[in-house]
Amino acid sequence: MNITARICDAARQIGFDVVGVALAYPVPGFDAYRQWIAQGYHGEMAYLSRSDRVERRADPGKIVPGVRTIVCVGMNYYTGPSPVWEGDRPTGCGWISNYAWGEDYHIVMLPRLETLAAFIRERVQPEDVPLVSTRAYVDTGPVLERGYAARAGLGFIGKHTGLIAPRIGPWVFLGEILVAAPLPPTDPVSFRCGSCRRCLDACPTGALVAPYTVDARRCISYLTIEHKGTIPPELRPAMGQWIYGCDLCYAVCPWGWGQGQGRFVRPSASARPFQASSPERVAPPLVEIMALDEAGFRAWSVGSPIARIGRTRFLRNVAVALGNWGHEQAVPALRVAMGLESGSGSPDFDPLVRAHAAWALGRIGSKDARQALLRAKRREEHPQVIREITAALS
Numbered sequence: 001m002n003i004t005a006r007i008c009d010a011a012r013q014i015g016f017d018v019v020g021v022a023l024a025y026p027v028p029g030f031d032a033y034r035q036w037i038a039q040g041y042h043g044e045m046a047y048l049s050r051s052d053r054v055e056r057r058a059d060p061g062k063i064v065p066g067v068r069t070i071v072c073v074g075m076n077y078y079t080g081p082s083p084v085w086e087g088d089r090p091t092g093c094g095w096i097s098n099y100a101w102g103e104d105y106h107i108v109m110l111p112r113l114e115t116l117a118a119f120i121r122e123r124v125q126p127e128d129v130p131l132v133s134t135r136a137y138v139d140t141g142p143v144l145e146r147g148y149a150a151r152a153g154l155g156f157i158g159k160h161t162g163l164i165a166p167r168i169g170p171w172v173f174l175g176e177i178l179v180a181a182p183l184p185p186t187d188p189v190s191f192r193c194g195s196c197r198r199c200l201d202a203c204p205t206g207a208l209v210a211p212y213t214v215d216a217r218r219c220i221s222y223l224t225i226e227h228k229g230t231i232p233p234e235l236r237p238a239m240g241q242w243i244y245g246c247d248l249c250y251a252v253c254p255w256g257w258g259q260g261q262g263r264f265v266r267p268s269a270s271a272r273p274f275q276a277s278s279p280e281r282v283a284p285p286l287v288e289i290m291a292l293d294e295a296g297f298r299a300w301s302v303g304s305p306i307a308r309i310g311r312t313r314f315l316r317n318v319a320v321a322l323g324n325w326g327h328e329q330a331v332p333a334l335r336v337a338m339g340l341e342s343g344s345g346s347p348d349f350d351p352l353v354r355a356h357a358a359w360a361l362g363r364i365g366s367k368d369a370r371q372a373l374l375r376a377k378r379r380e381e382h383p384q385v386i387r388e389i390t391a392a393l394s
Helices: 004-013 030-038 053-057 103-123 144-152 198-202 220-226 268-275 286-290 294-301 305-325 328-336 349-363 366-379 384-394
Strands: 018-023 067-074 134-137 174-178 208-212 241-243
Touching: 004 067, 004 174, 018 144, 030 053, 030 384, 053 208, 067 103, 067 144, 067 268, 103 174, 103 268, 134 294, 144 174, 220 241, 220 305, 241 305, 286 305, 286 328, 294 305, 305 328, 305 349, 328 349, 328 366, 349 366, 349 384, 366 384
Parallel strands: none
Antiparallel strands: 018 067, 067 174, 134 174
């Protein structure tokens, strides 16, 4: 068994579902990445276009001097079909991307990657390198991880821009270890998307502007997670009741279908940390979570990737979802968010939340919703919120 085979065997014992080794050079997909940045498709994610980050993506040797190979791993996070995918959507509930149902994958994966890196350092000792340098990343480093994962044979890049791993589909978290030593590479897979374009047709906001190209500025995952400000009004209706991420382009992918639907995707032991602890983690009641104060949000989101966007952005998303639900039952919660209920702690709601709550009331359009907007207009002082109220009333 050569060193690559031993590394792959160790990775599977540690808990990774797929593993492979890629040569560090030439960097896969860098020209396409640079063009994507030039077109502005990265939106507000300025860290992607910072010169130092671009340079390190172009040359991983700037991260780990002497890097020769990259060990790529993947972990299955498919825990079973979601009611959102199946069309049996719970009434009045928000929709959360299934990768965020359970524990934060960064917290789950990074210690395992560090264990694998230690295994590599102990067993790879070229004569001219007294101590092999390594660097592990889980979705946070300046590394074109999907390109390397495809080169290492973990899967292939789909038209929705995600990596598709056979028998896992697109439901795979990626991590990598940069290694300053030569390792025998593994072979890429031969599968491809072919003529299928279901992901492009399913995207409600048109974020997939072409096969293998996503305009993040229109992507629901970007809008609900990375985007910090006002969500463009023209995109809000298409967001449905997604309050954190979006699974639609993955869910319609034939490679992502679960057991009994024609493919081989099924939950694995590695996916257990990502299982929802309750149905409310999959589809939480919108009216209830709209009432979360700061302490309540921290308790509700502890240990979840949702915690990183903070309460204000999260409730902004919930307000949009309430507007798209469009039910009269949402009006009392939105009145509270607008600061119209005495003793409700309403000043605790950020202007960003109030602005989107005003849009939601306009979207509902009932008599009570309109009265709430009129009351709010008489007392509101923030210019952005006033503009949203005026637009909602018109």
